[in-house]
Amino acid sequence: MTEITENEDAHEFRSEAVSLWRITFGPLIWAVHFAACYGATALVCAKGGAVDGLRLGIGIGTVVALVAIVWLGWQAWRQWDLVRDRDWENDQGTGEDRHQFLGHAAFLLTVISFIGVSYVALPALLIGTCR
Amino acid sequence: MTRPSPLPVAEGPYPPTEEMLNEPVSEQEQERGKAELRAAWKTPQGWRYISAVNNTEVGVWYALTAFGFMLLAGLLALAMRVQLAFPGMTFLDADRFNQFFTMHGSAMMFLFAVPMFEAISILLLPAFLGARDMPFPRLSAYGYWCFLIGGCFVMGSLLFDAGPKAGWFMYPPLATNEEGVGPDIWLLGLSFIEVASIAAAVELIVGALKCRPPGMRVNIMPLYAWYVMVVGGMILFAFPPLIAGDFLFELQRSFDWPFFDPERGGDPILWQHLFWIFGHPEVYIVFLPSIAIAAMIVPTVARRPIVGYSWIVLSAVGTGFLSFGLWVHHMFTTGLPQMSLAFFSAASEAVVIPTGIQLFAFIATLMVGRVRMSLPMLWIAGALAIFVAGGLTGVMLAIVPFNWQAHDTYFVVAHLHYTLFGGMVFPVIAGVYYFYPFFAKKLLSERLGRWSFWLIFTGFNVTFLPMHLTGLMGMPRRVFTYPESSGWGTLNLISTIGAFVVAAGFAVFVYDLLRPKSRQGQIPRNPWDAGTLDFSHDVPEEAWGVRSVPYITSRYPLWDQPKLVERMDAGRYYLPDAPDHQRETIVTSVIDAKPIYVQRVTGPAWITIWAAIFTGGAFIFPTFHIYKPAIVCGAFAIVCVLYWLWTSTARPPKDEMRAAGLGLRLPTYTSGPDAVGWWGMWITMLGDATAFASIVFGFFFYWTARPDFPPAGADHAIGTWVAAAALLGVLAWAATLLAREVNRRGNVMLARLALGLAPLSAAAAATAAWLAVRDLDPVSHVYPAILWALMVWLVVHLCAGIIMQCYCLAGSLFGKVTPRHDADLRNVTLYWHFVALKVLVTAALLGLVPGWLP
Numbered sequence: 001m002t003e004i005t006e007n008e009d010a011h012e013f014r015s016e017a018v019s020l021w022r023i024t025f026g027p028l029i030w031a032v033h034f035a036a037c038y039g040a041t042a043l044v045c046a047k048g049g050a051v052d053g054l055r056l057g058i059g060i061g062t063v064v065a066l067v068a069i070v071w072l073g074w075q076a077w078r079q080w081d082l083v084r085d086r087d088w089e090n091d092q093g094t095g096e097d098r099h100q101f102l103g104h105a106a107f108l109l110t111v112i113s114f115i116g117v118s119y120v121a122l123p124a125l126l127i128g129t130c131r
Numbered sequence: 132m133t134r135p136s137p138l139p140v141a142e143g144p145y146p147p148t149e150e151m152l153n154e155p156v157s158e159q160e161q162e163r164g165k166a167e168l169r170a171a172w173k174t175p176q177g178w179r180y181i182s183a184v185n186n187t188e189v190g191v192w193y194a195l196t197a198f199g200f201m202l203l204a205g206l207l208a209l210a211m212r213v214q215l216a217f218p219g220m221t222f223l224d225a226d227r228f229n230q231f232f233t234m235h236g237s238a239m240m241f242l243f244a245v246p247m248f249e250a251i252s253i254l255l256l257p258a259f260l261g262a263r264d265m266p267f268p269r270l271s272a273y274g275y276w277c278f279l280i281g282g283c284f285v286m287g288s289l290l291f292d293a294g295p296k297a298g299w300f301m302y303p304p305l306a307t308n309e310e311g312v313g314p315d316i317w318l319l320g321l322s323f324i325e326v327a328s329i330a331a332a333v334e335l336i337v338g339a340l341k342c343r344p345p346g347m348r349v350n351i352m353p354l355y356a357w358y359v360m361v362v363g364g365m366i367l368f369a370f371p372p373l374i375a376g377d378f379l380f381e382l383q384r385s386f387d388w389p390f391f392d393p394e395r396g397g398d399p400i401l402w403q404h405l406f407w408i409f410g411h412p413e414v415y416i417v418f419l420p421s422i423a424i425a426a427m428i429v430p431t432v433a434r435r436p437i438v439g440y441s442w443i444v445l446s447a448v449g450t451g452f453l454s455f456g457l458w459v460h461h462m463f464t465t466g467l468p469q470m471s472l473a474f475f476s477a478a479s480e481a482v483v484i485p486t487g488i489q490l491f492a493f494i495a496t497l498m499v500g501r502v503r504m505s506l507p508m509l510w511i512a513g514a515l516a517i518f519v520a521g522g523l524t525g526v527m528l529a530i531v532p533f534n535w536q537a538h539d540t541y542f543v544v545a546h547l548h549y550t551l552f553g554g555m556v557f558p559v560i561a562g563v564y565y566f567y568p569f570f571a572k573k574l575l576s577e578r579l580g581r582w583s584f585w586l587i588f589t590g591f592n593v594t595f596l597p598m599h600l601t602g603l604m605g606m607p608r609r610v611f612t613y614p615e616s617s618g619w620g621t622l623n624l625i626s627t628i629g630a631f632v633v634a635a636g637f638a639v640f641v642y643d644l645l646r647p648k649s650r651q652g653q654i655p656r657n658p659w660d661a662g663t664l665d666f667s668h669d670v671p672e673e674a675w676g677v678r679s680v681p682y683i684t685s686r687y688p689l690w691d692q693p694k695l696v697e698r699m700d701a702g703r704y705y706l707p708d709a710p711d712h713q714r715e716t717i718v719t720s721v722i723d724a725k726p727i728y729v730q731r732v733t734g735p736a737w738i739t740i741w742a743a744i745f746t747g748g749a750f751i752f753p754t755f756h757i758y759k760p761a762i763v764c765g766a767f768a769i770v771c772v773l774y775w776l777w778t779s780t781a782r783p784p785k786d787e788m789r790a791a792g793l794g795l796r797l798p799t800y801t802s803g804p805d806a807v808g809w810w811g812m813w814i815t816m817l818g819d820a821t822a823f824a825s826i827v828f829g830f831f832f833y834w835t836a837r838p839d840f841p842p843a844g845a846d847h848a849i850g851t852w853v854a855a856a857a858l859l860g861v862l863a864w865a866a867t868l869l870a871r872e873v874n875r876r877g878n879v880m881l882a883r884l885a886l887g888l889a890p891l892s893a894a895a896a897a898t899a900a901w902l903a904v905r906d907l908d909p910v911s912h913v914y915p916a917i918l919w920a921l922m923v924w925l926v927v928h929l930c931a932g933i934i935m936q937c938y939c940l941a942g943s944l945f946g947k948v949t950p951r952h953d954a955d956l957r958n959v960t961l962y963w964h965f966v967a968l969k970v971l972v973t974a975a976l977l978g979l980v981p982g983w984l985p
Binding site: 020023024028030031037038041042043045046088089091093098101104105108109113115116119120122123124126127130131 | 470684
């Protein structure tokens with residue numbers, strides 16, 4: 001049993017605020033990558049510019065995004081801590097399970113974001129012109 | 132001047148121990164608590180009933196109204212099917228047919244699908260969370276009345292042969308040039324409802340984040356709450372672009388500002404972008420909460436916890452994000468660059484993955500569980516079958532070359548009906564069967580339910596399966612008739628017959644829903660043996676929501692916490708009484724659901740109805756180009772809302788602490804990020820910022836899409852005034868911030884002074900912004916028009932900010948805002964952070980960017 005004290009609550013809130021946002025970081029990278037690809041293509045294709053430069057830029061951006069996602073995924077994997085306790089469900093009402101659950105969800109979201117970023121980059125690999 | 136003491140925080144033992152929970156509550160205590168709660172939560176009787184704001188009343192009204200609009204829209208579809216049954220029919224003329232298909236789509240989307248999600252969530256979310264009510268009940272009621280007024284207005288236009296007829300996505304130039312008031316009714320009537328949707332989204336997000344019972348950490352909250360949070364977030368980012376689009380569209384309709392007129396530099400494609408940035412996420416906004424119902428039914432039916440809880444969370448969040456990268460797949464034939472199309476094609480294929488994952492999770496749960504085939508499960512099974520078929524044609528349509536062939540044919544009609552029936556209609560009906568005992572305290576008939584299911588399921592497939600073929604044979608959608616030589620006659624006749632079978636199924640369902648069930652007697656409390664808190668409800672009904680707010684340690688508390696219901700009923704848990712006869716609910720922290728404070732919840736009121744009526748006037752009069760009464764109505768609406776806020780929100784409490792049960796003492800007032808009002812403001816402003824960003828997007832869109840933006844030799848905004856607007860706007864923000872800080876430190880006089888200066892500075896900023904563009908002619912070209920639009924947007928927000936500053940000043944003068952009780956001032960400062968951002972961005976666009984554009 002614990003007393004709810006002001007300090008503890010404030011501390012809890014800080015750590016909470018970070019971890020709830022963290023699960024969306026993977027998809028957010030996808031969103032930024034997607035918007036950047038779309039915006040850059042619209043700009044280059046409308047205003048004229050080197051399509052090869054665009055494709056190279058998208059390639060570099062994609063690599064950066066994927067590296068960032070892998071890094072996030074690694075962090076989340078460690079937070080999930082599957083290897084140690086083999087807990088796939090994290091369904092107990094404890095601080096530990098909440099912590100690992102958020103890692104689990106964030107990890108899965110980085111996987112889907114990795115796939116999403118890879119898909120979205122394919123057109124730049126396969127299509128060589130604006131028309 | 133001394134620094135005021137800080138507000139008290141929660142104190143006492145938490146979490147409760149088993150010993151504390153085992154201690155019995157005396158009979159006398161129980162009776163006292165019950166009597167107090169009954170008095171506090173009494174539903175108004177007789178004609179006063181409509182002033183109720185309790186989620187169980189408003190939710191039911193909301194759902195029934197949305198269902199009524201759905202039936203009307205369904206009748207429109209039946210009429211269209213009759214017209215298309217044979218070639219050359221003359222049942223409807225072309226004009227009425229156009230009105231019918233436009234209204235069928237618009238009503239199904241805006242008056243049924245989205246409001247139905249809000250209705251069901253308002254009704255059920257507090258029950259899932261063991262909360263007494265939503266955090267802002269009057270906001271729900273206001274949203275409902277807005278919806279009712281707006282919906283009747285939009286649907287009513289059909290009776291006067293004045294309905295919109297350009298299709299539910301209102302493409303310009305067809306819709307901008309359309310004669311009559313049809314498009315205006317669509318734009319203003321639905322904008323009004325969109326505002327109500329955003330209000331509901333704010334309410335639901337805050338509800339899911341802050342009103343969970345103590346102990347219900349994020350990893351054990353019901354999946355429905357996860358979905359509600361994701362969908363609420365999606366509404367915040369999807370609806371505002373449409374509102375921004377409506378704003379530009381209506382400016383063109385009313386004042387001839389040429390946003391979508393290519394002859395004066397506009398571009399109709401911008402509307403398509405804004406519409407579909409809304410329109411595609413909208414599909415998922417409709418789908419996710421319905422599938423969330425499946426996520427609640429499947430574990431009950433399988434009699435085991437859901438398999439892959441985290442995977443479903445992944446699926447909900449992932450779909451929420453990816454669904455924003457699909458909008459251009461509605462625009463594959465507009466001539467965008469191939470590479471751009473391919474990005475959207477790729478994202479459209481990617482979204483299949485999270486969508487599929489959740490379906491597999493359901494199937495896995497059913498496979499490992501001991502399934503008891505109940506009526507709700509029958510509907511869920513039908514939903515899965517139909518949705519998968521619709522999803523597969525979606526994969527086909529996401530491929531660009533196939534899409535070019537099938538574009539605007541009946542193939543698309545078949546696809547979208549498969550996704551919406553499978554993804555929305557069937558799960559919602561399953562939900563009605565499943566939750567009917569919860570909200571009506573009766574059971575629906577098993578026999579009629581099976582009849583209804585098989586009629587609708589068969590009829591649906593008979594109607595829409597042939598449409599794939601009709602479409603591939605080349606029949607375009609939205610034609611009012613076709614020649615016999617086309618060879619589409621037989622397929623169309625089959626579809627029409629199927630449509631009547633669907634209608635028969637709905638007739639059975641409606642009869643079952645509404646027939647009197649008084650002979651049924653009292654039903655069991657948990658007829659499906661569900662594990663979630665909703666089935667701890669009271670039979671017969673009590674208006675208090677939960678007898679006491681439980682302490683939760685499991686995803687399926689009714690299965691895993693054996694004495695839970697007994698203890699809830701005895702009032703062993705939190706807030707088991709209401710000594711002041713006030714409505715209250717408990718507010719907890721975002722992630723771990725630790726109790727923070729006790730929130731006063733507002734009770735029955737007429738003011739919400741008045742506010743909705745006047746808001747309606749403000750939107751409806753401009754449809755007919757009558758502006759003075761509209762302005763008067765707008766002013767009255769503001770007065771109503773201010774009255775409602777002033778009299779019943781964030782008042783300094785009589786007692787600072789409240790014994791909340793189990794030895795826990797909780798504060799009764801809080802401000803800043805702990806308070807639900809702060810979250811409401813923050814979330815609303817996110818949506819508002821999205822709408823603003825959409826207009827900014829428009830500015831840059833014109834620049835990329837048009838060679839003449841800005842046109843050569845154009846007049847620009849006057850730099851000095853732009854700079855003055857920026858400076859004064861920032862000053863108004865700084866004064867507000869200063870007021871918050873000095874007020875908190877106890878220097879009330881300085882705070883009042885700052886709050887007196889801030890509105891003056893804001894008013895001067897608004898004037899300067901107007902002076903900056905006053906000499907430009909918005910009718911002449913899209914460049915001055917978009918500068919004007921940005922100015923209007925800014926001025927409106929500055930005016931709202933001025934009202935808020937004056938509200939805080941008045942609060943300070945009359946003792947509502949004090950150094951310790953500064954929730955209003957904190958929320959207003961948060962609003963002003965966003966206004967400051969808008970001031971700077973607008974000033975940059977008006978003054979700097981035109982010079983930088985190459």
